[in-house]
Amino acid sequence: MNFSTDFPRRIRHFIRFILPALLLAGCDYDRFGELPEEESPVMNANTTLASVERFYRNGGVDFPDGTVVSGTVTTSDSAENFYKMLVIQQKETPLAVLTGTYDTYSAYRPGGRIAVRLDGLRVGLWDGMLAVGAPEPEYTEGIDYIASDAVLRKIIARMDGSEPVDTLETSIAGISSALAGRLVRLSDVFFTQGGRHTWSGEQTLSDAGGRTLRTYTSPYASFADDLLPEGRISLTGIVTVYRDVVQLKVSSADDAVPATGRY
Structure with missing residues (x-):
């Protein structure tokens, strides 16, 4: 698909398609229930996530009508650490x-494949990741949370079936901002405060060579007050x-497992 920018067209689409869904969202706009199968619209992807990335790198922000991508869900907000978003790969x-909603895992589970309609949304960066969300009214290139399950039911x-995710097996030395959004797995690493500090906030992960990497856990995550695991582990997560x-x-x-097996 050839991308082009058309700001007036995008505004017309927002008024015709997104705004009515927002008005119908109701008081429980930000929390999903289990979605019946018949409520999931039929969509066929017509471009790739790699094409969306090139579109953004070339200065694009708003998508042509009918732009649909697909991918495999790599995150879950069930423990409330991924706040109002899901990541696909x-x-x-x-x-x-940027769903802007809670409990999206009940509808879009890790490992499941989803299609996302992008016209009416805008692409940008969020925590270093390539991201799509609602257009930020005060900034021509800004993005914000969609914040309506009524909208999400129409565009996702x-x-x-399911599709294995290309989880990148790497080391702390191999982690950089170029991997933002990628699902990665680090083996034979350890928390410097393992067994002595909780997950909450920024913590330091280290390897045998003394290289370090920060992890971040929201203080509101359900496991934030749990102690960090001790000893050498394998840790899977999203680079931000x-x-x-x-x-x-x-x-x-549960994304932390001991080097020889599961806790």
């Missing part, structure tokens, strides 16, 4: 969707960037 390219469709600092963010404490 197709091959090596990730994309964050669950697809049949906060104020130019590269971090790793996990969906839950």
Whole structure:
């Protein structure tokens, strides 16, 4: 698909398609229930996440009518660490969707495939990740949370089957901002405060060579007050960037397993 920018067209689409759904959202706009199968619209992807990334790198922000992508969900907000978003990945390219809603895991589970209609949304960066969200009214290139499950039910469709995610097996030395949004797995690492400090906030992950990487856990996450695991572990998470600092963010404490097996 050839992308082009058309700000007036995008505004017309927002008024015709997104705004009515927002008005119908009701008082429970930010919390999903289990979605019946028949409520998931039928969509077919017509471009790739790699094409969306190129579109953004070339200066694009708003999508042509009918732009649809697909990918595999790599995050879960069940433990409330990924706040009002989900991340999908197709091959090596990730994309964050700023849902603005809670409990999206009940509808879009990790490992499940979804299609996302992008026209009416805008692409930008969020925590260093390529992301799509609602247009920020005061900034021509800004993005914000969609914040309506009525809208999400119209623009996100669950697809049949599941697809393995290309989880990048790497080391602390291999982590950089270029991987923002990617699902990665670090083996044979350890928390410097393992067994002595909780997950909450920024914590330091280290390897045998003394290299370090920060992890971040929201103080509101359900596991924030749990003690960090002790000893050498394998840790799986999403690479993010906060104020130019590269971090790793996990969906839950279950993403940390001992080097020889599961806790």
